[in-house]
Amino acid sequence: MALTVKALQGDIAAEVGGVDIAAGITPEIANEIETVLSKYIVIVLRNQQINDEQQQAFIQHFGPPVKTNAIKELEEATHRQPHLLDIATVDAQGKPLADKSFIKLYMLANQFWHTDGSQSQPPQRLTALSARRLPTVPPNTEYADMRAAWDALPALMQEKVEDLKAQHSIAYSRAKMGLSQDTFSAESLKNRPPVEHALVRKHPRSGRKSLYLSGHASHIVGWPEEEGRALLDELMAHAVQRQFVYAHQWQPNDLVMWDDSCSMHRALPYDAPEPRVLRWSGVRELQPV
Numbered sequence: 001m002a003l004t005v006k007a008l009q010g011d012i013a014a015e016v017g018g019v020d021i022a023a024g025i026t027p028e029i030a031n032e033i034e035t036v037l038s039k040y041i042v043i044v045l046r047n048q049q050i051n052d053e054q055q056q057a058f059i060q061h062f063g064p065p066v067k068t069n070a071i072k073e074l075e076e077a078t079h080r081q082p083h084l085l086d087i088a089t090v091d092a093q094g095k096p097l098a099d100k101s102f103i104k105l106y107m108l109a110n111q112f113w114h115t116d117g118s119q120s121q122p123p124q125r126l127t128a129l130s131a132r133r134l135p136t137v138p139p140n141t142e143y144a145d146m147r148a149a150w151d152a153l154p155a156l157m158q159e160k161v162e163d164l165k166a167q168h169s170i171a172y173s174r175a176k177m178g179l180s181q182d183t184f185s186a187e188s189l190k191n192r193p194p195v196e197h198a199l200v201r202k203h204p205r206s207g208r209k210s211l212y213l214s215g216h217a218s219h220i221v222g223w224p225e226e227e228g229r230a231l232l233d234e235l236m237a238h239a240v241q242r243q244f245v246y247a248h249q250w251q252p253n254d255l256v257m258w259d260d261s262c263s264m265h266r267a268l269p270y271d272a273p274e275p276r277v278l279r280w281s282g283v284r285e286l287q288p289v
């Protein structure tokens with residue numbers, strides 16, 4: 001293996017060396033990265049000073065890139081190319097996002113534990129987030145290992161949830177921040193209808209089972225809504241216990257990549273004036289799950 005792997009925390013996160021995204025990677029390197037990602041859910045590639053074209057070329061090694069223009073309201077401020085999106089405190093012109101604006105509230109919802117792209121079918125599989133502009137003291141991003149959360153569930157609970165499905169939607173997760181359905185255009189809602197996913201998944205490479213939860217998950221399919229929501233809340237509280245969580249401390253030019261099929265993550269609060277820009281990209285699963 002050409003890559004070097006240094007565990008950062010148990011089998012949750014590792015630092016991976018030997019990758020130069022700016023120079024371009026080979027399919028063999030991409031496959032090695034996939035192998036590392038089947039052991040660790042989060043990998044950190046340091047010192048990746050890259051531009052948009054290089055990020056886009058990198059992510060395309062891992063599958064069909066996720067289109068970032070489905071939600072039309074995000075386009076003006078944060079949409080870069082069809083496959084890149086800024087998770088940022090400022091807009092494309094460098095101006096701070098206005099309080100109570102759609103974009104600011106949309107981004108604030110990233111502080112809820114969630115899984116990128118669970119509101120789509122097929123859902124997102126991997127995310128690659130590039131630190132383009134960091135404040136002096138950047139807030140951490142936290143990741144929860146949903147394989148460990150599954151393993152630690154009592155057997156009775158595992159049996160109860162094993163064959164369930166949950167409904168996920170962007171409208172549900174954003175309503176928590178006060179973004180009601182009317183704040184989305186008809187086109188955005190049409191692009192992102194509610195979808196259903198299995199609550200328990202098995203990783204195709206590692207064979208490990210994991211819970212598939214998200215802030216986008218509203219209820220259990222076929223159950224009364226309140227009961228389903230209560231079960232999801234219980235599973236969420238279980239899954240984000242500190243022993244399952246890695247807190248990533250950002251360094252300049254980090255590219256952090258993670259497996260969305262078996263992890264959740266959240267942004268920690270940050271409202272200082274120094275801008276923060278993380279450039280987001282991802283690939284989706286080939287089949288519905």
Ligand SMILES: [Fe+2]
Pocket residue numbers: 110114115116265
């Ligand atoms: Fe996210």
